[in-house]
Amino acid sequence: MLTLSRFLYLLTAALLCFFAISAEAQSFRVQCPTTTALHPGLATDAGAIKCQQISGGDGFATMADGSQTYLFAFGPLSGLKDIKAGQPGTQTQAVFNTPNPFTSNPAADPTASNGAVGLTPDPNLPVGSPLDGHIDPRPVMDVGVMNGNMPAPTMAIDEDDEFFLTLTNVGMIMRPDLFEQHTVHFHGYPNASSFYDGVPDASVAINIGGSFTYYYLAPDAGTYFWHCHITPPEHLQMGMVGQIYVRPRQNRVPLGASLYAALAAHEQASADPRQRCGTDILCPANLPHSDNGATRSNNKSGSPTLYAYNDGDGSTAYDVDYPIQIHGFDPSFHFVGMTFNPEPFTDMKDKYFMLNGRSYPDTVTAGPMQTQVADGSMHFSQPLPTIINIPLGGKALLRISDLDVTEFQTLASLGIPMRIVGYNARLLRDMAGNNTAYTTNSITLAGGESLDAILDASDTSKFKAGDTYYLYTPNLDHLANDAENFGGLMTEVHICSSVDPTTKTCS
């Protein structure tokens, strides 16, 4: 069994080996400025500075048949409290820059704080110097090693945000023979620069022992996803997949104001040319064909209604939203991946079919799941249940992405129709402004696709509090957990008297 000290020794040796000639090689760092040119910190700022830190390394997850599976995986190094609670780990700069108590006190619980792990004043600077991104690597290694999550930490930003995402490569303790780099590919980011696109062939990749901060101006609203782009058939199959979505400006329209007028103001008169469509053939949100008079109002939870897109007509309104990532694991490949053997790609055959890293019945187990890793310690491995709670008479937005690397997967709704309002992070609307959304009972996605489905339970004569419905796959061989002929790609939908929009708790 590899111990941590042995791993750190190997890591040090590896770093010396690769970088013996460099006297200035830096180690871990984060970047999360308190102000920028775009966000000087004024009340008039549109959007905000958002930050997140993730580890790239390995870990273990628990499959629904109880088996322990090895992962190459990302884990949280900021927003740990929110991640543990099933929330996105993305934080405002103020929260991110609040030191995590674990950094200075090993007895503290790192998951009790959302602050960046390891962030501390540079000891080489005078006492009292401000935080400058200096990271104490010890707490980062203590938290980050073998702490992979499946799926990877969820990210959520708003249009007009600047997003600083720091990837810290802590190495893979179970595979010290692999000096693997990792990257982040923000899948679907429009007009991406190749530098921040995460493709190692087209950019730079971060070595073990280093950090790289990706910089994104939030793209147009939509359900995107992200993953490592190093040796994709391997790193994606092994678990380096995550979710990211962007919320629309329409969520900032004042209560009672016209949605159409708000979108028209952006598209035709905004001082920010990014918001105007003009003659752009890739325009993300054309104005509706006509004004249906929709205004911003409160939803079933008593808070202002949220929208999936800048629709201008309320057609993507929801009461509560759920990110759902479809994936598949081939246990043979994962075993080979842990045991230093050459990996066969042609023979890859998924046997676990997962929603948010879990198969049924684990999909309906509340709270984060933990897995014992190779040194006997317990780690939060799969933070996300997929329990769809819908308030009575309400609508749930399912932000569905698929990162399976071997085959297409179908997800069906038993009982509540699915209204498909977005596809590949874009509103379904033609360039004349006509709604091209459609209603269906099942969706089929390839790896590398996403869509937005609204489960509409607004007909209270049909959908009553206490009812349970199901999301399941009609690919019937995917309703299995390896040898168990029951489980797989399935979860429950509950109609509740009310649902807390943040915690998603049913009451």
Add this chain to the structure above:
Amino acid sequence: MCPTLNSKTLIQRFQVVAALFATLLIAVAQAAVPGVTSASGSFNLTAAPSYLTQPDGASIYSWGYGCVSGSTPSFAPAAISGANCPTMQIPGPTLIVKEGQSVTVNLTNNLPPAAGNTSILFPGFSVKSSGGTPGLLTQEAASGGSVTYTFTAMSPGTHAYYSGTQGDLQIEMGLYGSIIVLPSTPPANCSSGSSNDVAKVFNGETDFRLSTAAYNHGASCYDREYLFQFSEMDPLIHQQADAQKDLPCTRANGCMSIATEPYHPAYFLINGRSMPDLMDPNYAVQYPHQPYNGNPHMHPGELVLLRVVGTGRWQHPFHEHGNHVRILGRDGNLLLSQNDPTKLAGPLLFTTTTTPGTTLDGIFYWTGKGLNWDVYGHTAGDHSVCVPDANGYYTADPTAPNYYEWCQDHAKPLEAHPFGAVGSGGPVTLPDANILTNGAWYGGSPYLGPDATARAVGSTPIPPFGTVANSPSQEAGFAYMWHSHNEREITTNNAFPGGAMMMMLVDPRAFKINEAN
């Protein structure tokens, strides 16, 4: 205690060697949509056997369509030299015809007698056949015999053709190709010479387009076009065919007994090749039976027509890094808004799934809009100009090196403390280059073009180590992987990288994109 060689590092070495190999061969970028044309609309095709080369060195017995020996087809685009049409190629010759043209395809069956009859289906066209012998789906050519298909090329767009005989075997063996129908009357706004055309001429670039519009519609204009035909191969099926090809036979359905299930493909192909061979030139001599490549290049702001064709058995999710694709039409059917036929109705997709027998046409572009930093590394006071047009781009001067720059981000710095002569005070600090690994297609800096790259790298060595396929001093383009997102399909017979994958380059205007030589 440095790492010893293991399978992983060997694969990484293969990656570097493959990249170097590709670079040696793409001294000049080549792409376009090459194919055969005919003034009379008559094509003399043959179905014949040969061996395909794969990047792992394998030689795979296959069947493909080709041009009848001794026939003299015409080739398009005319500017590609060295065009040829062998008697067998995969995919078959891309037939380029004009809307309304009467098309005649004479097919001769030169497959071994053990393969039995063969044929061609032209889905989407009203086909009349003559000669040959009756088959299940269409008239077939018996071994050594021929059959003639005639149809009128009614609908513009990209179409597939493939064998209608024992499809599970014959299409797997390689009997498929594409037909491109060019619109009869490209709209005036497409053909009047856009400012991208002006830029092309100014930069001395040749026009390789087959037309100026994909359809007879003003929203289907394009500046460049590329064809991507997806398929896969199970080598065990091909080995069985190879072993049985010499069986004596006079039967219409052949005399081979080949198990086509369970299906276990190991090669994932685009235009009959896989990475890295895919990025070598069209008509490269080392692939005598795989003439077409996949090596797309474009400048910022150019509208690029993607012609995507699914073939074979499986669906392949084609992920275009860099931006979304606006779908124009499927199977040659333009998708228009129901109440405003001047407007497009196809969706915006970042992954265009391919399905066997289905085609799509879509428009892609890349401009760098919305990044909040200047990809050209301009600084205030450097005399660079960016005056936004109605859409926010600098299009006033097609001869400018930053033609089509997104002006909102003009002179906005990326780096807080850069090494070299690019703006400072930006949002990020780049990591020490010593803790990074450079990719073979990395342009050498975060910025686009040799000028910005030379200014940005400052005191670090030029060119940065490892950037061998996208010269920092000559090209410094932005590279994007375009690939199957069923990620195991970007492998070649269990080795990564390979398969259905290529790099697309967005090149600065200063780099001359030459699709022929």
